[in-house]
Amino acid sequence: MSAHNSQAVERYRNDFLREVEERVEEGQWVKMCMQCGVCAGSCPFGPHWQHSPQKLFMMIRAGKRQEVLSSDSMWMCTSCYNCVVRCPRQLPITHIMHGLASYAHRLGLAPKSQPTREFATMFWNNLAKKGRVNELKLTLALYFKDGLVSGIKTALGMQSIGLGMVKAKRLNPMEILGGHGLKDLKGFHAIIAKAREIEDKKKGLVS
Amino acid sequence: MAKKEYAFYPGCSSQLKASASNYLTSVNSMCKTLDVKLTEIPDWNCCGASIGYAEGGELPRIAINARNFALAETHLPGQDIVATCAACWLGARESKDRLDENSVLMKETNEALAAAGLHYKAEVKVRHMVEVLIEDFGYDELKKPVKKPLEGVKFAGYVGCQTNRPFGIAGESFENPKYLDKMVETLGGEPVESYDQKVTCCGGALAFSEPDKSQKQIRDIVESAYDHGAEMIVTPCPLCQANVEVYQSEINKKQGTKFNMPVLYYSQLMSVAYGGSMKDAGLDGQLIRATRLEEIAKK
Ligand code: SF4
Ligand code: SF4
Ligand code: SF4
Ligand code: SF4
Numbered sequence: 001m002s003a004h005n006s007q008a009v010e011r012y013r014n015d016f017l018r019e020v021e022e023r024v025e026e027g028q029w030v031k032m033c034m035q036c037g038v039c040a041g042s043c044p045f046g047p048h049w050q051h052s053p054q055k056l057f058m059m060i061r062a063g064k065r066q067e068v069l070s071s072d073s074m075w076m077c078t079s080c081y082n083c084v085v086r087c088p089r090q091l092p093i094t095h096i097m098h099g100l101a102s103y104a105h106r107l108g109l110a111p112k113s114q115p116t117r118e119f120a121t122m123f124w125n126n127l128a129k130k131g132r133v134n135e136l137k138l139t140l141a142l143y144f145k146d147g148l149v150s151g152i153k154t155a156l157g158m159q160s161i162g163l164g165m166v167k168a169k170r171l172n173p174m175e176i177l178g179g180h181g182l183k184d185l186k187g188f189h190a191i192i193a194k195a196r197e198i199e200d201k202k203k204g205l206v207s
Numbered sequence: 208m209a210k211k212e213y214a215f216y217p218g219c220s221s222q223l224k225a226s227a228s229n230y231l232t233s234v235n236s237m238c239k240t241l242d243v244k245l246t247e248i249p250d251w252n253c254c255g256a257s258i259g260y261a262e263g264g265e266l267p268r269i270a271i272n273a274r275n276f277a278l279a280e281t282h283l284p285g286q287d288i289v290a291t292c293a294a295c296w297l298g299a300r301e302s303k304d305r306l307d308e309n310s311v312l313m314k315e316t317n318e319a320l321a322a323a324g325l326h327y328k329a330e331v332k333v334r335h336m337v338e339v340l341i342e343d344f345g346y347d348e349l350k351k352p353v354k355k356p357l358e359g360v361k362f363a364g365y366v367g368c369q370t371n372r373p374f375g376i377a378g379e380s381f382e383n384p385k386y387l388d389k390m391v392e393t394l395g396g397e398p399v400e401s402y403d404q405k406v407t408c409c410g411g412a413l414a415f416s417e418p419d420k421s422q423k424q425i426r427d428i429v430e431s432a433y434d435h436g437a438e439m440i441v442t443p444c445p446l447c448q449a450n451v452e453v454y455q456s457e458i459n460k461k462q463g464t465k466f467n468m469p470v471l472y473y474s475q476l477m478s479v480a481y482g483g484s485m486k487d488a489g490l491d492g493q494l495i496r497a498t499r500l501e502e503i504a505k506k
Contacts, residue, residue, distance in 0.1 A: 025265045044408040045420050076417075079258070080408035081372035085381045094373075098260035105261045115416035120261035123412070127259065131252040133219040183250045187323025188274065195270035195319035202315075 002108035004205060009065075011204065016065040023203045025099030026092045033057040039093050042082035049073045053083060053093050056100065069104040075116045077101070106205065128192060131182030211343060214283040214331075215245035216275060216299065218292035218445070219253050227292070227445035229492025233474040234291055234336065236487040240352050240477075241344065245289065248279045254298035258412035269312065270319040272302035276333075277325040287332040289339055291474075293369040293444035294411075296335040300374060303333050337443050337473070338376055341386060346393045354482040355506060356395025360499050362476070363402040363437035364388045365428060367447040371406055382406065387441055390473055394480040404431040409450040418454075422461075425454050429466050439497055440470045448472060452494055469497035479504045 012019040020027040033054070040052035051059065051073045059068050077097040084094055101117070104110040110117050127133045182188050200206055217231055238245055252275060255268040276299075279288050290296035306313050307329060317326055340349060364387030370376070376386055383405065388398035407428055410421025428451055432440050442448050448470050455466040471493070478488035485504045490497055 025260075044410065044424055045413070045417070048420060076413075076420075078368075078408050078411045078413050078421075080368040080411065082368075082408070084373045099265070102261050102264060106264075116258075116413055117261055119412065119416035120258050123256070124259045124262035127219075127253040127255065128263075133253050182252055184323065187325070188252055188271070190322035191270050191274055191319050191325075192267045194322040195267040195316070196264065198315050198318060199264055199266040 005107040005109060007204075008107060014063055016063045016068070017061055019065070020060050020100075020103075023205070024096065024103045026095040027099060029091045029096060030057050030060050032089045032091055034089055036088060038086050038088065039083035039091075042080075042086060043076065044078050044080055044082070045076045049076050053097060056097075066109070068100065069107065069109040070111060071104075072111050072114060074098075074101040074104075075110070075114050128189075131185060131188045210242050210244055211339075212244045212246065212286055213289040213334075213339065214279040214286040215247045216251055216279075216288050216290040216295055217247060218290060218295040227448065229489030230291060230445055230448070230472050230474065232487070232489035232492070233472055233478045233483075236478040236483045236489075237474045237481065240481040240483075241349075243339075246283055246286070248275055248288065249282050250278060251275050254295045254302075256294045256298060256412065266312075266315060266319065268298070269302045269305060270316050272299050273306065273316045273320055273327045274323070274325060275299065276303065276331050277320055277327040280328055280331050281325075287334050287339075289334050289336055291336045291445070293335070293367065294446060296333065297369045297374070300333045303329075303331075335370060335376075335443075337370065337386065340390075341376060346389055349390070349477070350393045352482075353394060353480045355480055355503050357391070357476060357480055357500070357503060358395055359397065360503075361397045361399050361436055361438045362387075362391045362441045363399045363432035363435060363439070364391060364405060365402075365432075365440045365442045365447060365451065365470075366405050367442060367444045368406065368408045368411065370443045387443070387473060391441065391476065394476050396476065399432070399435045399437045402431060402435050402437060404428045409447055411446060411450075414450045414454065418457075421450065422454055422458050425451055426458050426462070426464070429455060429458075429468050430464075432468055433466075437468070438499060440468055441473055441476060442470060443473055445472075455495065467495055469493055469495045469500075471497055471500070475500070 008019060020030055035054060035058060037054050040054045043049055051071050056068055056073065074097040077094065079094055081094055084092060087093060101110065105117060252271055254272055255263050259268055290299060306316060320326060366384050366387055371384055372381055375381060376384065379386055388400055391398040404427055408424060409428060410424045414421040440451060452470040458464055459466055475488045475490065479500050485491060485501050488504060490501055490504060
């Protein structure tokens with residue numbers, strides 16, 4: 001168990017709803033859900049959600065901490081906002097899904113090698129480094145995440161697309177050497193570090 | 208009409224030689240005709256996109272968006288921020304709304320910004336390019352400069368998610384937004400109004416991490432355009448454009464379809480209709496060539 005996780009278990013005991021309210025982005029909305037089920041039919045990857053947003057909200061209230069945080073479901077969220085515009089109680093469902101996923105990731109409870117978890121992490125790390133996304137490095141990182149052999153296979157499979165993009169001037173092979181970046185990178189990093197420090201302190205996530 | 212000025216937030220994908228660089232090219236051409244001056248926010252950073260959530264957390268994401276606002280307020284005072292990328296617009300506008308509503312978040316954000324000597328005053332407005340076209344110009348104004356109407360070309364207007372939800376364009380419905388159809392009409396083309404996958408999600412960033420699930424969405428989006436007689440798809444969103452164009456060959460390979468449907472930006476249509484060359488409109492940046500538009504551009 002990660003240190004963050006044992007600390008959280010200790011602190012909230014059996015009150016998972018309160019833990020979500022205090023630590024998950026927009027978590028204070030969960031208690032407003034009236035279980036109407038509208039959101040459950042909204043997700044584009046619906047059949048692949050073991051627990052729909054509606055179910056997840058019910059499980060949170062029932063204190064099913066382990067099941068919720070280790071669920072693969074919220075990682076299926078495509079940020080399409082179908083649910084948000086339909087929910088009669090106007091819950092920011094998209095952000096609660098992101099918040100649950102992010103919190104589970106932070107505690108080390110999210111499913112291992114969940115592809116969206118890996119991609120989302122790569123994406124943030126890529127942008128946090130230079131301030132802007134380097135699409136080439138992101139693509140390569142994605143292909144090679146499972147190791148060299150499978151990476152080369154994926155890359156070869158996608159080669160015609162990649163070359164087409166280069167030819168159309170929509171992917172820059174020179175990005176490997178650096179690419180777009182900010183002038184005030186130092187300031188950018190300082191903002192992120194400070195923001196993270198404030199958030200962690202507020203949520204009691206200090207290690 | 209007097210020159211209109213905006214603080215421009217192009218986003219990562221619209222940079223030179225990035226996946227939506229042809230979007231930027233066509234936006235510049237369109238703005239030249241409409242006498243719009245876009246000044247890039249100096250040293251802008253990426254918005255974090257929706258997919259940044261897992262590792263980014265809440266405050267860091269809001270703070271990097273506020274950095275862009277603070278830079279715009281300082282260097283381009285009084286100008287609205289205009290984004291061309293749906294995800295940038297959404298990320299920025301959501302951050303702004305949350306900051307405006309929540310004084311604690313505002314205080315914390317400014318504490319973080321102070322680490323780089325910046326301060327956000329909450330004066331700036333965040334808008335999508337489509338909003339600017341519709342609200343600051345209007346269809347009648349947009350029609351005036353048309354030199355080469357896109358006669359006889361049938362377009363399926365694919366709005367997608369994030370330009371449409373949760374904010375959308377004022378006066379449009381979430382289920383059946385009509386502005387792309389109206390734009391096509393304004394430019395002399397034929398909108399395929401019966402197109403029924405207008406607001407279907409293409410999978411967004413999950414096209415990378417969950418390719419099969421996303422390609423099922425994309426297949427529906429393209430197939431329906433064919434079924435309703437469209438020759439091309441037009442969209443306002445760079446990720447929609449890339450997903451729907453780039454994966455057609457993959458889907459053909461895996462599922463034996465014969466998709467070859469060009470996917471364009473509204474701004475490319477405008478550039479061509481306003482008399483721009485193939486290059487002005489970024490048509491040379493298509494993976495699936497838009498032959499009929501190229502012909503009109505060459506006329
Ligand atoms: S639509 Fe809203 S109220 Fe209904 S179940 Fe979903 S979250 Fe709850
Ligand atoms: S935003 Fe996420 S939770 Fe909401 S409908 Fe789309 S996929 Fe489902
Ligand atoms: S939405 Fe995409 S392109 Fe736009 S700034 Fe964010 S990461 Fe960059
Ligand atoms: S349709 Fe796809 S790319 Fe466009 S906004 Fe929705 S998820 Fe994003």
